[in-house]
Amino acid sequence: MAGTVKANPIPSVWARPPAAPSQPALSRAVIVRETIAMLDEEGIDALSMRKLGARLNAGAASLYRHVALKDELMELAVDEVLAEIALPAADSPDWRAAVTELAVSFRATTLRHPWMCGVLGRAGLAHLGPNLTAVSERLSVLFSAAGFPEPLGAIDVVYSYVIGVTTTESAWLTTVARSGQTEAEFIARLAPAAQATDPDGIREEKFAYGLGVVLDGLSLRLSR
Incomplete structure (x- = not known):
């Protein structure tokens, strides 16, 4: 599903506006919070879109509407922590x-x-x-x-x-x-x-x- 996302002029998540929620409880903010929790608990080697989707009770397609790549997810997680x-x-x-x-x-x-x-x-x-x-x-x-x-x-x-x-x-x-x-x-x-x-x-x-x-x-x- 990641391949269906159009290329950004700048290869960064910050160059692309957030997608509309695909389900009521799922948003970019929710995904990022759960990503940080997973990283804190299990470390970076354990992070995968599949495992993250399981924690959120969401399929990979739903996640890819908000983050096109794992690198984008890390950009968002790092910046959220810096807050x-x-x-x-x-x-x-x-x-x-x-x-x-x-x-x-x-x-x-x-x-x-x-x-x-x-x-x-x-x-x-x-x-x-x-x-x-x-x-x-x-x-x-x-x-x-x-x-x-x-x-x-x-x-x-x-x-x-x-x-x-x-x-x-x-x-x-x-x-x-x-x-x-x-x-x-x-x-x-x-x-x-x-x-x-x-x-x-x-x-x-x-x-x-x-x-x-x-x-x-x-x-x-x-x-x-």
Whole structure:
């Protein structure tokens, strides 16, 4: 059925208007919510249009009226999750504090959905989504107000750091979860001499330290 969908001028779900519901309970929003729930529970390898249809009590034909391809579905799921990121005030007087607030929220959001980091960079034209656009626009406003001559470059640096760190962190937490142990128990098994009484706090501190180094570097660019 996917082949019956006309090609978009831009190969992205954002370039095509939502289809009318094929049945009262089925819509693009419903499909995306169930997709995210499935990804959170089972991981990205378990996602298929057939299994998703079964969870929604809908046939593949009904799903393909709303999303033409699995890649489109991932675009929608990624952008929906990004709506959870808390955006600092656009007129925040302290750009470092505001960017830190956003980056911390970005990290927390991706760790709640450990599948996301692995697909964020390859989810088609995910940057066209309204929620990622809102995040980028808020960062652009903050960096521009701070006086950065190239705000887009600063945004790329922040994204690269947050996504890079949380990709590794998500993979680690997924491994821990599969072990059936707590993070502290897992670390103790790997390194009996380690004193990992608060592994979550340690990971937060490491993230904050690295982010501080990144922002220090951006501050130097600003001072020039």
